[in-house]
Amino acid sequence: MDMSDALEQYLTLRRSLGFKLQTQESRLRNFVRYATALGELRVTAKTAVDWASHQCGPATWSSRLSTVRAFARHLQVVDPQTEIPPPHIFPPQRRPRPFIYSDEQVADLLKSMLDLHPGSFRGPTYHYFLGLLASTGLRFSEAARLLREDADLDAGMLTIRETKFGKTRIVPLHPSTTLALGRYAAIRDDHPVRRVSQFFFTGDLGRPLIHANPHFSFILWTRQAGLRQPEQRDGPRIHDLRHTFAVRTLLSWYRDGEDTERRLPELSTYLGHNYVSATYWYLTAHPDLLDQARLRLDARWEAAK
Secondary structure, three states: OOHHHHHHHHHHHHHHOOOOOHHHHHHHHHHHHHHHHOOOOOOOHHHHHHHHOOOOOHHHHHHHHHHHHHHHHHHHHHOOOOOOOOOOOOOOOOOOOOOOOOHHHHHHHHHHHHHHOOOOOHHHHHHHHHHHHHHHOOOHHHHHOOEHHHEEOOOOEEEEOOOOOOOOEEEEOOHHHHHHHHHHHHHHHOOOOHHHOOEOOEOHHHOEOOOHHHHHHHHHHHHHOOOOOOOOOOOOOOOHHHHHHHHHHHHHHHHOOOOHHHHHHHHHHHHOOOOHHHHHHHHHOOHHHHHHHHHHHHHHHHHHO
């Protein structure tokens, strides 16, 4: 079996387990083309390491090699001559520290979407779209692919289909979020093109939103708000609205005296995480959460005395 056939089997197997592998598929197809052009019949450590740092920046070297390592581990089961690239060849890719927005910043962001697009349908679309991300912690792709029929505003619930891990989940809405989406739905359903679209949030011609649609307006806002310099490439992201929702939810539980560890699976399910461990990351992602955890631990020690 050549590497191309082996890759197809690998992708099929992994997807049957619920993984989407969009980035991984692109990388592995690129790797297989690279290795095949060199005349390689199987994965070798040298080829994998060379490819991982080929024509890309250092920030992605580690994750690219990790992708090939997973593929190689799969191949070695049927071909013992397959070499698994050693770990830690490259420095690990650091997870960006999330930017946690204040209530005032979120309100200013949503207002700016209307101000930047006066008289345009884009204004209310971006306004309510980003508002939904902030109030539910949905992933951008989940909100963008939300179907009109899956927004049950009478029941105050959204059905999120085919998520990052291929699952479907129900997302209950806060009453204020339901009211806001109802206002957007009235505008949307009154538009001759957008009302026939299957998607709840629509771009031009009724198509679903893509990241580039609100991203340009978002970048303008971060500069106007002093959160990003004119030439600065990094800085606050739309995805940080999801982080903000998670951190604020955890903080409210701590401050209300809730058993945060017991309730963590609830937040994990709501966010669509495949494992609770993915949600635990938020406990160390923000200084306020660390402070609350320390205070909780101190209280337990005092009680034990």
